[in-house]
Amino acid sequence: MKRICTIVVVMAMAALLAVPVLADDHPANEPLKAAVDMGYVPFAFVTEQGEEVGFAIDLAKALADRLGRPGVEIVSVQWSGIFAALNAKRVEFIVAPTNIRPSRAENMLFTEPYMDTAQLIAVNAELADEVETFTDLSGLTIGVNTGSVSDDWLVNNQAEYGFTIDRYDSMLDAIMAVDTGRIDAVIADYEALAYAVKDKPNVVPAITITGSEQYGLPCRLGDTAFRNQLERALEGIKLDGTLQAIYNKWFGMEPKPTDAINTVYVGYGVPGLPGYEETYHQPLFAE
Amino acid sequence: MSAFIHNFLNIDVMYRSRIILLMGLKNTVLLALASLVFASLLGLFLAVLRELRNRPLNLLIIAYVDLFRALPTIVLFMIVYYMTPYFSMNPPIFWSAVITLSLNGAAYFEEIFRAGIESISKGQTEASRSLGLTYWQTMRHVILPQAVRVVLPPATSNSLELVKTTVLASVISMPELMYKAQQAYGLMANPTPLITAALIFLVMLWPFVRLTSYLERRMG
Amino acid sequence: MELARLIHDFFNWHVMVETLPMLARGLVVTVEIAALSLVIGIALGLVLAVARVAITRKSVPLLVRGLNLPIAFYVDSIRAIPPLVTLVAVYFALPYLGVFLPRFWSAVATFVLVLAAFAEEIFRAGIESIDRGQTEAARAHGLTYLQTMRYVIVPQALRVAIPPLTSRMISITKDVSLASVIGVSDLLKQARAQQALTANPTPLISAAIMFTLLFLPLVRLSMYVERKLKQ
Numbered sequence: 064m065k066r067i068c069t070i071v072v073v074m075a076m077a078a079l080l081a082v083p084v085l086a087d088d089h090p091a092n093e094p095l096k097a098a099v100d101m102g103y104v105p106f107a108f109v110t111e112q113g114e115e116v117g118f119a120i121d122l123a124k125a126l127a128d129r130l131g132r133p134g135v136e137i138v139s140v141q142w143s144g145i146f147a148a149l150n151a152k153r154v155e156f157i158v159a160p161t162n163i164r165p166s167r168a169e170n171m172l173f174t175e176p177y178m179d180t181a182q183l184i185a186v187n188a189e190l191a192d193e194v195e196t197f198t199d200l201s202g203l204t205i206g207v208n209t210g211s212v213s214d215d216w217l218v219n220n221q222a223e224y225g226f227t228i229d230r231y232d233s234m235l236d237a238i239m240a241v242d243t244g245r246i247d248a249v250i251a252d253y254e255a256l257a258y259a260v261k262d263k264p265n266v267v268p269a270i271t272i273t274g275s276e277q278y279g280l281p282c283r284l285g286d287t288a289f290r291n292q293l294e295r296a297l298e299g300i301k302l303d304g305t306l307q308a309i310y311n312k313w314f315g316m317e318p319k320p321t322d323a324i325n326t327v328y329v330g331y332g333v334p335g336l337p338g339y340e341e342t343y344h345q346p347l348f349a350e
Numbered sequence: 351m352s353a354f355i356h357n358f359l360n361i362d363v364m365y366r367s368r369i370i371l372l373m374g375l376k377n378t379v380l381l382a383l384a385s386l387v388f389a390s391l392l393g394l395f396l397a398v399l400r401e402l403r404n405r406p407l408n409l410l411i412i413a414y415v416d417l418f419r420a421l422p423t424i425v426l427f428m429i430v431y432y433m434t435p436y437f438s439m440n441p442p443i444f445w446s447a448v449i450t451l452s453l454n455g456a457a458y459f460e461e462i463f464r465a466g467i468e469s470i471s472k473g474q475t476e477a478s479r480s481l482g483l484t485y486w487q488t489m490r491h492v493i494l495p496q497a498v499r500v501v502l503p504p505a506t507s508n509s510l511e512l513v514k515t516t517v518l519a520s521v522i523s524m525p526e527l528m529y530k531a532q533q534a535y536g537l538m539a540n541p542t543p544l545i546t547a548a549l550i551f552l553v554m555l556w557p558f559v560r561l562t563s564y565l566e567r568r569m570g
Numbered sequence: 571m572e573l574a575r576l577i578h579d580f581f582n583w584h585v586m587v588e589t590l591p592m593l594a595r596g597l598v599v600t601v602e603i604a605a606l607s608l609v610i611g612i613a614l615g616l617v618l619a620v621a622r623v624a625i626t627r628k629s630v631p632l633l634v635r636g637l638n639l640p641i642a643f644y645v646d647s648i649r650a651i652p653p654l655v656t657l658v659a660v661y662f663a664l665p666y667l668g669v670f671l672p673r674f675w676s677a678v679a680t681f682v683l684v685l686a687a688f689a690e691e692i693f694r695a696g697i698e699s700i701d702r703g704q705t706e707a708a709r710a711h712g713l714t715y716l717q718t719m720r721y722v723i724v725p726q727a728l729r730v731a732i733p734p735l736t737s738r739m740i741s742i743t744k745d746v747s748l749a750s751v752i753g754v755s756d757l758l759k760q761a762r763a764q765q766a767l768t769a770n771p772t773p774l775i776s777a778a779i780m781f782t783l784l785f786l787p788l789v790r791l792s793m794y795v796e797r798k799l800k801q
Binding site: 417424517535544554 | 575576579646650651652653656663666691745748750751758762771775778781782786789790
């Protein structure tokens with residue numbers, strides 16, 4: 064009896080350790096797994112009816128369709144853990160809007176840019192008249208989504224302008240903190256923040272920070288074949304108007320002609336950054 | 351006062367968030383039931399294994415119980431979530447949560463069941479064996495039924511704790527009740543959904559709190 | 571399972587060493603919150619338990635006895651609602667009442683509320699388990715009610731209360747890492763931040779090891795104390 068139990072236990076442990084090497088990361092007959100940070104309006108959020116909608120979700124669906132995959136599986140991960148989820152192979156790529164950065168390009172494989180963006184600082188309505196330039200930020204407490212590029216901007220400019228940084232686990236939490244008066248301001252990506260404060264009279268946009276910010280789609284480092292295929296699909300939906308239609312649906316206007324959404328870049332990846340391949344290829348068009 | 355009601359007991363917000371909250375509640379109930387089943391079964395299995403008095407096996411079980419009682423469950427959730435893909439398993443978040451809660455809960459159930467089994471005197475085991483019953487028959491027909499009575503108060507209490515622990519699954523983005531309440535809070539800029547979620551838990555679990563107190567008083 | 575990749579991603583020695591100082595800082599915060607919550611929570615719980623026993627005596631006027639209801643409601647609510655929900659509600663909801671507690675104190679306040687509720691039940695059960703004869707004898711000797719409580723009943727009740735109380739104290743201390751959810755820079759929050767910064771999940775394992783080393787002796791100690799007091 065004792066011996067049987069011991070053997071069963073040992074076998075169970077052996078089975079657990081001996082499971083064969085990971086199966087195919089991008090199975091062709093399964094839905095495309097994409098990561099989003101749910102609640103990041105209007106890219107990925109839940110409506111009152113409980114439906115998951117958003118620009119990023121529509122983008123993922125369009126890509127899955129173009130790649131010939133049976134639909135999409137949206138996996139929600141908190142932003143601060145989204146890259147870990149990608150590397151842990153919980154998702155195939157990230158469709159949440161991810162700013163392209165050289166430091167990030169060293170840890171993941173970006174596709175070419177698909178949209179231009181900027182940063183926005185919104186403040187509590189009581190401060191609306193006082194805050195117009197960066198120097199007005201002195202002494203204020205600014206909330207931010209941990210690990211976002213807004214976080215980086217704050218860290219890089221803190222010494223110069225003298226504000227305090229307060230980190231939150233989501234953009235919405237930071238916005239709510241401004242709404243209730245806990246902190247003075249919040250900084251986040253332009254589109255998302257502008258959309259989110261539309262119905263919040265206590266929080267008003269104050270300073271727009273334009274630069275050369277662009278969104279790309281991160282894939283795992285080394286997952287080159289998939290990234291290339293994904294990029295071909297991305298170029299396909301740029302060229303035949305699918306992506307522009309999605310943009311119009313969520314932002315209520317046509318994108319600017321110079322926006323990355325209307326630009327197809329030569330080669331795979333972001334020119335000038337790690338992971339770039341100057342390989343000529345055809346976009347993936349619908350059949 | 352009216353500001354209080356507007357912000358915390360806002361009927362309009364409660365109504366608008368009903369679908370989101372109900373989705374969360376459904377997931378919480380499913381998660382709780384699945385985890386309770388697996389946790390108690392695993393705990394029972396381990397407790398019975400310990401009665402075999404096999405020294406190496408016992409050491410393994412003791413190590414397991416100590417580890418999972420010392421490690422905070424919230425940390426365990428994250429470890430299971432990030433580690434399972436490395437074992438060729440990519441369970442949906444629901445099952446990640448069930449695995450976590452079951453591993454954690456089983457450690458506590460094992461101790462409860464063990465105390466129960468050991469509280470039944472050795473004489474019973476010896477008498478049954480001498481009457482010709484096998485080890486498993488003795489367990490099944492003599493020891494375990496009596497142990498159930500002893501075990502009921504701490505087991506109910508532990509089950510209640512496990513149901514409350516399901517909210518920790520929100521940190522791995524499992525859409526249970528509290529996660530959904532936070533989503534609704536962000537969507538409507540009003541904390542009423544958070545209070546509503548708390549009230550739902552209160553209404554759902556208060557009977558079990560009373561039941562646990564009653565059982566503990568009767569058997570204590 | 572790719573063993574090499576698992577070790578590199580979760581048991582990366584280099585990352586462990588690099589992130590240790592930040593994790594240690596988080597551990598200090600965890601211990602601070604735990605210590606404050608435990609001390610204040612138990613004290614409050616004891617006060618509430620004695621109060622509840624005192625005001626539910628037959629000799630007390632009905633109006634005063636009614637005070638038992640809000641306390642009972644508070645205690646039962648805390649026991650039915652998950653601590654994380656209480657934590658989030660306290661942190662997000664209080665500002666709407668004009669109360670702006672910093673995260674750290676929001677967390678301490680919540681854990682004090684939670685522990686006090688559980689401690690009240692444990693102490694009250696302990697007090698009620700003491701034989702009535704003790705109270706009667708003490709009163710007969712001329713001691714006032716409060717003196718009876720302080721010198722005769724409560725010390726004996728404490729002995730009964732210690733096993734479930736230590737178990738609950740450990741449980742609350744483990745729950746302190748929930749404070750990371752509202753952004754307190756405790757051990758878990760630091761671990762997650764380091765995980766994001768180094769793009770490597772090893773800090774989670776480091777934190778897990780630190781938690782285990784912290785709690786394992788406490789768990790064993792409480793089991794030892796339980797056994798000793800049963801004798």
